[in-house]
Amino acid sequence: MSAAPKKLGHQVTTVNPRRLALISQSDRKNDRSDAELLARMARADMKLLSPVQHRGEETQAALAVPKARDLLVASRTKLINHVRATVKSFGFPMPKCEAEAFHRKTKELVPELLQEALLPIYETLAELEKSMEKLGQRIEALGKKYTDVGVVSQPSGVGVLTALVFVLTLEDPARFAKSREVGAFVGLTPRQDQSGEIDKQLRITKAGDAFMRRLLVNAANYILREDSPDSDLKRFGEKLAQRGGKNARKRAKVAVARKLAVLMHRLWVTGEVYEPLRNAKAMKKVTAAA
Numbered sequence: 001m002s003a004a005p006k007k008l009g010h011q012v013t014t015v016n017p018r019r020l021a022l023i024s025q026s027d028r029k030n031d032r033s034d035a036e037l038l039a040r041m042a043r044a045d046m047k048l049l050s051p052v053q054h055r056g057e058e059t060q061a062a063l064a065v066p067k068a069r070d071l072l073v074a075s076r077t078k079l080i081n082h083v084r085a086t087v088k089s090f091g092f093p094m095p096k097c098e099a100e101a102f103h104r105k106t107k108e109l110v111p112e113l114l115q116e117a118l119l120p121i122y123e124t125l126a127e128l129e130k131s132m133e134k135l136g137q138r139i140e141a142l143g144k145k146y147t148d149v150g151v152v153s154q155p156s157g158v159g160v161l162t163a164l165v166f167v168l169t170l171e172d173p174a175r176f177a178k179s180r181e182v183g184a185f186v187g188l189t190p191r192q193d194q195s196g197e198i199d200k201q202l203r204i205t206k207a208g209d210a211f212m213r214r215l216l217v218n219a220a221n222y223i224l225r226e227d228s229p230d231s232d233l234k235r236f237g238e239k240l241a242q243r244g245g246k247n248a249r250k251r252a253k254v255a256v257a258r259k260l261a262v263l264m265h266r267l268w269v270t271g272e273v274y275e276p277l278r279n280a281k282a283m284k285k286v287t288a289a290a
Helices: 001-009 031-044 057-088 100-104 112-145 148-152 160-170 183-187 210-223 232-241 248-270 279-290
Strands: none
Touching: 001 100, 031 112, 057 100, 057 112, 057 160, 057 210, 100 112, 112 148, 112 160, 148 160, 148 248, 160 210, 183 248, 210 232, 210 248, 232 279
């Protein structure tokens, strides 16, 4: 909606509605009072409006490709779960296999009594696989088109998909004054409720793009696997997980995802070659010198 007035030469500021409860929760809410309040806040300090930066049309179109594939993957999962549950209820549990091969390896195992109901689902699964393959090829092509993808995908666990979505979601690395701000942008920083001596431990904000956040957490999960390569990120996460507690590993995973987002932005800005154990080597030198 901001594109049209910008083309006419107007300065456009898009307000973040999550930060304006003063308007949304007002007992006297109307267009006139809302406009006046926005104008007063903008005149006092534009930062109070938490301006939202819209992506360009080309970036939005490119980002729609991985999001479309993600939707197809979710649809495939639901269909497979439905088939498994239906067949199991008749006493014929399906064998374990990869989701990509499910429609090929299990089709012949469907009981004759259920074929009328389930075979159309297998046809749909076959079509979904073809569509996902085409979108996967498009994602690979976009990864080559956006050269920064290769820079931010250096850490282990960060594939072309995660790197591409990261680059397209942030679009411009210069929009962040500090790399640490990226953690808050993707909603991986804890909420704050501090007053005097009270400082509550709250969950993450989950602000920003949920798809991007999920990809970062998946990458963090890979980093923390026992068979994953050693790195500063892995050691950081393992140290947090060792603190114990009911949700220690879960919190460690989120913390690693947040650090990973900051690291990816830093690599993007500087163009440096990623060193998995850079901090560990530096600490070893300091210890040796002492």
